[in-house]
Amino acid sequence: MTKPRIVIVGAGFGGLAVARALRHAPVDVTVIDRHNYHAFLPLLYQVATSGLTAQDVAHPVRSILRSLPNARFRLGEVCGADLDARWVALQGGEHIPFDFLVLAAGSTTETWGNQSVADHALPLHDLEHALAVRNRALSCLERADATADPALREELLGFVVVGGGPTGVELAGALAELKRHVVPHDFPALEGAMRVWLLEGRSALLPSLPPRLQAKALLQVTGLGVEVRLGALVERVDPTGVWLRSGQRIPARTVVWAAGVRGEKLAEELGLASGQSGRIAVDETLAVPGHPGVYAIGDLALLKGAERLPQVAPVAIQQGQAVALNLLRTLRGHPPFPFRYHDKGSMATIGRNRAVALVFGWELSGRIAWWAWLLVHIVFLVGFRNRAAVLLNWAWNFFTYDRGLRAVVGGNPIPDLALQRSEKGDASVARC
Numbered sequence: 001m002t003k004p005r006i007v008i009v010g011a012g013f014g015g016l017a018v019a020r021a022l023r024h025a026p027v028d029v030t031v032i033d034r035h036n037y038h039a040f041l042p043l044l045y046q047v048a049t050s051g052l053t054a055q056d057v058a059h060p061v062r063s064i065l066r067s068l069p070n071a072r073f074r075l076g077e078v079c080g081a082d083l084d085a086r087w088v089a090l091q092g093g094e095h096i097p098f099d100f101l102v103l104a105a106g107s108t109t110e111t112w113g114n115q116s117v118a119d120h121a122l123p124l125h126d127l128e129h130a131l132a133v134r135n136r137a138l139s140c141l142e143r144a145d146a147t148a149d150p151a152l153r154e155e156l157l158g159f160v161v162v163g164g165g166p167t168g169v170e171l172a173g174a175l176a177e178l179k180r181h182v183v184p185h186d187f188p189a190l191e192g193a194m195r196v197w198l199l200e201g202r203s204a205l206l207p208s209l210p211p212r213l214q215a216k217a218l219l220q221v222t223g224l225g226v227e228v229r230l231g232a233l234v235e236r237v238d239p240t241g242v243w244l245r246s247g248q249r250i251p252a253r254t255v256v257w258a259a260g261v262r263g264e265k266l267a268e269e270l271g272l273a274s275g276q277s278g279r280i281a282v283d284e285t286l287a288v289p290g291h292p293g294v295y296a297i298g299d300l301a302l303l304k305g306a307e308r309l310p311q312v313a314p315v316a317i318q319q320g321q322a323v324a325l326n327l328l329r330t331l332r333g334h335p336p337f338p339f340r341y342h343d344k345g346s347m348a349t350i351g352r353n354r355a356v357a358l359v360f361g362w363e364l365s366g367r368i369a370w371w372a373w374l375l376v377h378i379v380f381l382v383g384f385r386n387r388a389a390v391l392l393n394w395a396w397n398f399f400t401y402d403r404g405l406r407a408v409v410g411g412n413p414i415p416d417l418a419l420q421r422s423e424k425g426d427a428s429v430a431r432c
C-alpha cells in the first residue's frame, strides 16, 4: 500500500518542525525549498554587521533531513498549485503531487506600498539581504575614508535603521558597536564620525515587551550612541538619505528597512492571500478553509481569532508540531485539535552585555538578559558545527572587541549614479 504523501513547502522553522514531528509516522514526506539551506533568521543582523559569516547561520537541509528516514528534499521554488487536483508546481514546470500539503513559506519585507522604500532601502529578510547590508556598510566606510567631499562623507557615514522591533533594535545596536570598536581601528580618520539612527513610528521601541523593558531598551540603545527617533514616520527614501514626514532629512547611503513583514508572495500566487498582510487565513486547526488536507503555518498563516500572534520562530515551530499531530489524527479518522500557542516570552539584545527579555513572565535586562539571549540562540541554532562556529566567533568578538570577516564580497553595492553626482571628475582625465 502506498503511504500518504505529505508535501511541505519551506524548510524554515515551521516546515522543519512538521518533518521532524512526522519522522516515525507511516508517511512519505517531501520538503521543498528554493534554497538548499535552512537559515537561522534571528542572527541575520550579525551577518549584516560582520559578527558572523553566512555559513555560521545556514545549515544544509539535506543534512537536517538525513536523520529522518521518511523525508526527502527537493530544491525548487513553488510558484503555483492545483489544490483540487492535488499538486504543486515548481518553477520550470514540474508538478509534485500530494495527499496533504503544508504551506510554510514564511514572510517577506512589507514596504507599505512606498515605492521609494522598495527602490532604495535594503531589506533584511534572508541571507542574501544580510550580505548586501554588510557589503553596503563596509563599502560606505571605505569610500568615506577616501573622499574629501564633506557632504558625501556625511551621507556615507549615515546608517539608518527603520523599525523599532527586535530586528531594528538589534541591528542598530550592532552597527553602534561597529562604530565604537571596529571603525576606530580600521578607519582611524573616521573615528566618531559614523552616525547610526533608529527610526520608529510608534512612541516606544519593542512593542511586544512591557513598558518598563521598552524604557530600558531605549536607555541601553541610546547609551550605545544610537540616535533614536520615536514617532518618526518615513515619507521617502532616496539614494542619499531618508525624508521624514516632519520634513527632516537624514543623510544616509545605508538605509535598512525593518518596519514590517507580510506573507511570502506564494500566498498570492496560489490565490490564498487574505487582507493587507498577504497571509493565508487558517481556521483554529491551521487548515485552509475550503481546501481539505491543506494547511498553512508560521509567518505565512493568519490564525482566525488570534490575528495578533507574533510572527516569530516559536509560533512557527509550535504550529508545525500541531499540524503534524492533526495530520496524523486525520489519517486515523480522529477530529483535529485546535492550536494553542504557549508563549514563553520574547527578548532582544542590544549589544555587549545589554539586552531585555521577558521570560515566563520575568522581566530581565542588562547582563543577565544578555546571557539568557545567548543561551536561547545557541540552543535553537541547527547543527553542532553552526553552534561551535557561532560560539567561537562570539567569544572572539567578545574578548578582542573585533569582528570577523570584513570583506566586501560580491561587488560594491553603493548606487554609483548617486556617487557620481558628488564625485564628478575632470573630463580631461582618463578614468577606468
Ligand SMILES: Cc1cc2nc3c(=O)[nH]c(=O)nc-3n(C[C@H](O)[C@H](O)[C@H](O)COP(=O)(O)OP(=O)(O)OC[C@H]3O[C@@H](n4cnc5c(N)ncnc54)[C@H](O)[C@@H]3O)c2cc1C
Residues within 6 Å of the ligand: 009, 010, 011, 012, 013, 014, 015, 032, 033, 034, 035, 037, 038, 039, 041, 042, 043, 044, 045, 076, 077, 078, 079, 104, 105, 106, 107, 124, 125, 126, 166, 167, 264, 266, 297, 298, 299, 300, 311, 312, 313, 314, 316
Ligand atoms: C531579520 C530577522 C530577525 C528575526 N529575529 C527573530 C528572533 O530573534 N526571534 C524569533 O523568534 N523570531 C525572529 N524572527 C522571525 C522568525 O525568523 C520567523 O517568525 C520564522 O522564521 C518563521 O518561520 P517560518 O517557518 O514560517 O518561515 P521561514 O523560517 O522564513 O522559512 C520559510 C522557508 O520557505 C522558503 N520559501 C519561501 N517561499 C518559497 C517558495 N515559493 N518555494 C519554496 N520555498 C520557499 C524559504 O526559502 C524559507 O526557507 C526574525 C526574522 C527576521 C527576518
